[in-house]
Amino acid sequence: xxxxxxxxxxxxxxxxxxxxxxxxxxxxxxxxxxxxxxxxxxxxxxxxxxxxxxxxxxxxxxxxxxxxxxxxxxxxxxxxxxxxxxxxxxxxxxxxxxxxxxxxxxxxxxxxxxxxxxxxxxxxxxxxxxxxxxxxxxxxxxxxxxxxxxxxxxxxxxxxxxxxxxxxxxxxxxxxxxxxxxxxxxxxxxxxxxxxxxxxxxxxxxxxxxxxxxxxxxxxxxxxxxxxxxxxxxxxxxxxxxxxxxxxxxxxxxxxxxxxxxxxxxxxxxxxxxxxxxxxxxxxxxxxxxxxxxxxxxxxxxxxxxxxxxxxxxxxxxxxxxxxxxxxxxxxxxxxxxxxxxxxxxxxxxxxxxxxxxxxxxxxxxxxxxxxxxxxxxxxxxxxxxxxxxxxxxxxxxxx
Ligand code: AMP
Numbered sequence: 001x002x003x004x005x006x007x008x009x010x011x012x013x014x015x016x017x018x019x020x021x022x023x024x025x026x027x028x029x030x031x032x033x034x035x036x037x038x039x040x041x042x043x044x045x046x047x048x049x050x051x052x053x054x055x056x057x058x059x060x061x062x063x064x065x066x067x068x069x070x071x072x073x074x075x076x077x078x079x080x081x082x083x084x085x086x087x088x089x090x091x092x093x094x095x096x097x098x099x100x101x102x103x104x105x106x107x108x109x110x111x112x113x114x115x116x117x118x119x120x121x122x123x124x125x126x127x128x129x130x131x132x133x134x135x136x137x138x139x140x141x142x143x144x145x146x147x148x149x150x151x152x153x154x155x156x157x158x159x160x161x162x163x164x165x166x167x168x169x170x171x172x173x174x175x176x177x178x179x180x181x182x183x184x185x186x187x188x189x190x191x192x193x194x195x196x197x198x199x200x201x202x203x204x205x206x207x208x209x210x211x212x213x214x215x216x217x218x219x220x221x222x223x224x225x226x227x228x229x230x231x232x233x234x235x236x237x238x239x240x241x242x243x244x245x246x247x248x249x250x251x252x253x254x255x256x257x258x259x260x261x262x263x264x265x266x267x268x269x270x271x272x273x274x275x276x277x278x279x280x281x282x283x284x285x286x287x288x289x290x291x292x293x294x295x296x297x298x299x300x301x302x303x304x305x306x307x308x309x310x311x312x313x314x315x316x317x318x319x320x321x322x323x324x325x326x327x328x329x330x331x332x333x334x335x336x337x338x339x340x341x342x343x344x345x346x347x348x349x350x351x352x353x354x355x356x357x358x359x360x361x362x363x364x365x366x367x368x369x370x371x372x373x374x375x376x377x378x379x380x381x382x383x384x385x386x387x388x389x390x391x392x393x394x395x396x397x398x399x400x
Contacts, residue, residue, distance in 0.1 A: 003185060004176040004398040006043055006151050011052035013109055017147030018047065018178065019164050021154040021377065022058035022077045022114075029076050037080055039377060043153045043178035044085070044112065053107040055147055056081075056114045057164050058154065059132065063119040066126050078114035085112065095120050096142060104146055118164040132163045140167020153178025156378035158393030159385075169396035177397050180377060185394060187353050187374035188320075188385045196317040196351065197223055201386075202309070202340060204229030205323030205358070208252045212259075213387035214322065219263055223316075226268045226309050228301045228325035228336060233292070235260065235269055244275065244292035268312065272302030274326065274333055281330035300326025301336035310343050318351045319344060320386065324358040337362045345371040355382035 009016075020040040025032035047054045061072040078091035090113040092103045103113060121131040121139055131139045140163040144150065150172040152158075152165055158181070161167075169175040177185060191199065199222045203211050208231040218225055227235060230247035237243050238256035260267060275296035276285035287302045301309075313319060321344065325336030341359070344352045345368030354363055355376035363369045376382040385391055 002400045003182070003394070004174065004400050005182045006046055006153075006176050006178050008400065009149055009151075009174070009176050011047055011050040011149070014052050014148040015104060015107070015146065016047050016052040016054055017143065017150045017168060017172075018044065018054055018056050019150070019152045019154045019157075019168065020044070020056050020058050020178070021156045021180075022056070022074065023060055023156065024077065026060065026072070026076065029071070029073075031076055031080055034080055034084070036377070037077060037084060039180055040153060040178075041084060043151065043180065044081075046179070047151065048110045048112060051109040053104075053109060054112045055104060055107075056112065057118050057143065059119045059157065059162075059164065060117045061119070063117070063122045064128050066123055069117075069120055069123070072117055072119070074114055074117045081112070081114060087112070089114055092116060101146065118162075121163070133160070135161050135163050135167045137167065137170075139163040141171045144168045144171030147172075149173075150175045151178050152176070152393060152397060153180045154393065155181050155184040155376070155381055157381070158184075158378065158391040159381040159389070161392035165393040166396045175397050177394075181394070181397070183374060184376060184378070184382070184385075187351065188355070188376060188382055189394075191318050191320050191351070191353055192217070192221065192386060192388060195221060198316045199318040199320075200224045200226065200313055200316040202226045202228065202313075202319065202321040203323055204231070204325045204337070205356070206230040206247060208234045208249055208256060210383075211323065212252075212255065213389075214383060215259060215267075217386065217388040218320075219259075219266060222266070224266055224268055224312050225263070226312060228270055228305070228309075228340075229323050232270055232273070232301070233298055235267075236292070239269075242291035242293070243298070244294055245297040246292050247297070268308070270301040270305035271308060272304045273298035274300035274302055274335070276333070279327070281332050285332060299330070300328075300333035306336055306339045309340060313343060313347065316347065316350050318353075319347065320353045320355070321359050322354070322356040322383065322386065324362065328358065328362060338366060341366045341368060344368065355379065355386070
């Protein structure tokens with residue numbers, strides 16, 4: 001069933017609690033990159049333009065002791081938000097109590113308030129009590145009491161059951177998705193639940209063990225799964241292909257055999273690799289088909305594999321990509337990842353969905369990100385979504 005979204009709500013005069021993802025990189029109080037704040041603007045603007053009082057909650061980093069708190073205050077984020085919105089933003093340096101409640105009571109329609117980092121609640125009087133990240137029921141109830149409606153726009157934490165997402169939602173009559181969350185549900189949820197075929201998944205990255213849940217779930221839904229990256233060589237080992245010194249998870253070889261048996265020709269492995277003498281950009285390297293020679297390790301997929309993958313992708317109607325095809329941080333082993341990213345940018349007839357930090361970095365580096373249908377904002381959350389798991393943050397959003 002479709003989920004309720006912020007545009008379904010009557011916001012005028014309402015205290016709108018909004019869980020946003022302001023978990024930006026921050027060092028000595030200086031924000032490294034404000035992409036996540038910028039990404040949250042459409043939903044925030046929508047709420048205030050429709051007469052809501054926006055009360056924003058987010059976590060920032062991890063807090064395990066009192067000393068972690070000062071460096072992870074939300075104050076610089078509130079200041080940046082104020083600049084981006086070009087209007088005053090009230091910052092409240094606490095997560096509960098009279099100061100917060102009075103500030104909320106003082107809001108006019110269209111005002112914006114940012115509460116202190118929700119994870120300040122994880123440490124109380126020096127003790128690591130995890131009230132926020134352990135979803136303390138009293139905390140969710142208290143935060144819910146501060147607003148009239150709840151909008152969750154933080155997909156990045158949707159796979160966690162925290163007080164600031166599932167906890168608040170459990171105590172609200174209505175929880176709606178913000179625009180970012182809505183887009184994640186539409187594209188990733190759509191690909192998993194109701195993909196247009198042919199549906200092709202491209203999975204890369206270091207380890208089979210990280211992607212096993214995704215492979216398992218997508219075998220039942222996708223028409224082809226293209227495998228690249230380090231995990232290729234655990235599959236090679238399972239097939240008796242030589243792997244030289246390539247990355248391998250020895251304890252996952254049997255599992256890889258089971259997957260290969262189950263998958264038949266649905267699972268497509270690279271036919272060639274770029275192999276190097278060392279894990280080093282400047283090491284002697286060459287392209288080989290099949291067996292990786294002794295004394296070499298495979299660090300990228302080769303040109304034949306790229307061509308074969310592109311041949312499968314060209315007729316796809318839905319494509320999901322997670323994980324690099326090689327060690328793309330080193331320029332000599334980046335071609336597989338970059339070529340696949342570039343090719344996705346040409347697939348104008350398909351829904352193209354990219355998740356995971358490295359694949360996202362690749363399409364951004366290539367400048368093709370705006371040619372793709374969707375770049376997911378949540379690494380862990382997008383993987384769990386692709387695994388077919390129920391995400392507590394999404395489950396807690398009301399149905400339409
Ligand atoms: P993941 O975090 O599982 O998505 O894996 C990403 C990492 O896998 C990147 O840092 C890549 O450098 C690395 N990687 C990709 N292909 C290989 C490979 N063939 N051998 C070793 N590492 C790889």
